[in-house]
Amino acid sequence: WFNKSEFIPPDAIFALTAKFQADSSPQKVNLGQGTYRDADAKPWVLPSVNLAREALLTRGLQHEYLPILGLQSFREGTAKIVLGSELFDKRATQIATCQSLSGTGALHLAGLLLRATQNKQPTVYIPEPTWSNHHQVFKSLGFPCESFKYYDYETKSLDIDSYYNMLKQAEPNSVVILHACAHNPTGCDPTKEQWREIAQVMKARELFPLFDAAYLGFNSGDYDEDAFPIRLFMGEMDMEAGVCISFAKNMGLYGERVGCFLLGTKDEQGAVNLQSMLEMLQRSEVSNPPGFGAKIASEVLGNDSLKEQWFQDMETMSSRIRAMRAALYDNLIASGAPGSWDHLIQQSGMFGFLGLSLDVVLRLRDEYHIYMADNSRISIAGLNTGNVEYVARSITECLRD
Ligand code: PMP
Numbered sequence: 001w002f003n004k005s006e007f008i009p010p011d012a013i014f015a016l017t018a019k020f021q022a023d024s025s026p027q028k029v030n031l032g033q034g035t036y037r038d039a040d041a042k043p044w045v046l047p048s049v050n051l052a053r054e055a056l057l058t059r060g061l062q063h064e065y066l067p068i069l070g071l072q073s074f075r076e077g078t079a080k081i082v083l084g085s086e087l088f089d090k091r092a093t094q095i096a097t098c099q100s101l102s103g104t105g106a107l108h109l110a111g112l113l114l115r116a117t118q119n120k121q122p123t124v125y126i127p128e129p130t131w132s133n134h135h136q137v138f139k140s141l142g143f144p145c146e147s148f149k150y151y152d153y154e155t156k157s158l159d160i161d162s163y164y165n166m167l168k169q170a171e172p173n174s175v176v177i178l179h180a181c182a183h184n185p186t187g188c189d190p191t192k193e194q195w196r197e198i199a200q201v202m203k204a205r206e207l208f209p210l211f212d213a214a215y216l217g218f219n220s221g222d223y224d225e226d227a228f229p230i231r232l233f234m235g236e237m238d239m240e241a242g243v244c245i246s247f248a249k250n251m252g253l254y255g256e257r258v259g260c261f262l263l264g265t266k267d268e269q270g271a272v273n274l275q276s277m278l279e280m281l282q283r284s285e286v287s288n289p290p291g292f293g294a295k296i297a298s299e300v301l302g303n304d305s306l307k308e309q310w311f312q313d314m315e316t317m318s319s320r321i322r323a324m325r326a327a328l329y330d331n332l333i334a335s336g337a338p339g340s341w342d343h344l345i346q347q348s349g350m351f352g353f354l355g356l357s358l359d360v361v362l363r364l365r366d367e368y369h370i371y372m373a374d375n376s377r378i379s380i381a382g383l384n385t386g387n388v389e390y391v392a393r394s395i396t397e398c399l400r401d
Helices: 012-022 047-059 074-095 102-116 133-140 159-169 192-204 228-236 268-285 292-302 304-334 343-346 357-367 388-400
Strands: 094-100 124-128 147-151 175-179 208-213 241-246 258-266 351-353 377-378
Touching: 047 292, 047 304, 074 228, 074 241, 074 268, 094 102, 094 268, 102 133, 102 208, 102 241, 102 258, 102 268, 124 133, 133 147, 147 159, 147 351, 159 192, 159 388, 192 228, 208 228, 228 241, 258 268, 258 292, 292 304, 292 351, 304 388, 343 377, 357 388
Parallel strands: 124 147, 124 175, 175 208, 208 241
Antiparallel strands: 094 258, 241 258, 351 377
């Protein structure tokens, strides 16, 4: 039965993490996987999450199945925070939500729903570069996927003209993947004005916005600011949209797989029908989603003082990342790294897109024990005051040779 099966190489980022873990050098630095690290390079459990977990344990935790659509209080809390209370109140009866296996599961559910509801499977337009899993998720569901130029490697910035051109030429009824904020890997997002233009063209051309929202509140430290494009499309522009929400980064709940797919429709019956379809699709995929992480997130979202603490926690993480971005820039300049590094401080979010050649990336890995993705994307959270100078100096040495 299986003699035609081929070998699929391991996922590059997970393989890089395994390589880093196997490296015995005391100097090693992990700038690969996008997971938050504190100033001592340790994983960080958010104080708000710790408090929520304690409250759950004190009240007594059960391990029953969740409903197929997930924990109701979590779904509602998520919709409220993503849309903001004003828009939530306005559209509450026009949205369908389904708890998902983190952001990846939300994208997958979105794909399942689009496949089940459209006459012909729409083309999915995906920015180039993008998070490595986008193509895989949609290809595995049989969607035709098209890359569009998002980033100009010469100017090291967002190529907004190519973006607009793609939108103007895309076949109507196609899907466009939009990174809501903190574009992975480039760290370059459209400005508010550019988002307006994107929304207008998409509305006029009947393109479906599918937001990948993995970094809300984690990007700028201000949740409302990061959710701006979602609220613009669904509020001011009154568009239908899908939002794939992850709490992996902004709550540090990586392994609990806490996420939600939210669909904004135009009518109440449509929302009811789509939610029933999501329920059917979820049932055949995972039966019902995991409980523990969703209970923690729901506790944080539903309790004013925990929510306040969570906002502070997001600020703690995003401000440390911003400080490390600035420190890397300063150290690159101080060590005389050739070329301009302005792109680094113009980017935002968890990643820095350095613009190094593969030769340099591999040399940094092999000779200096500094691990980053092959495309020279670094997870800035892996930097701290103890290693940032070493990283900058090593980059400079490799570029000078
Ligand atoms: N989208 C983007 C752009 C991401 O960077 C990530 C996390 N690396 C995800 C989605 C989903 O991650 P998760 O499934 O862990 O929530």
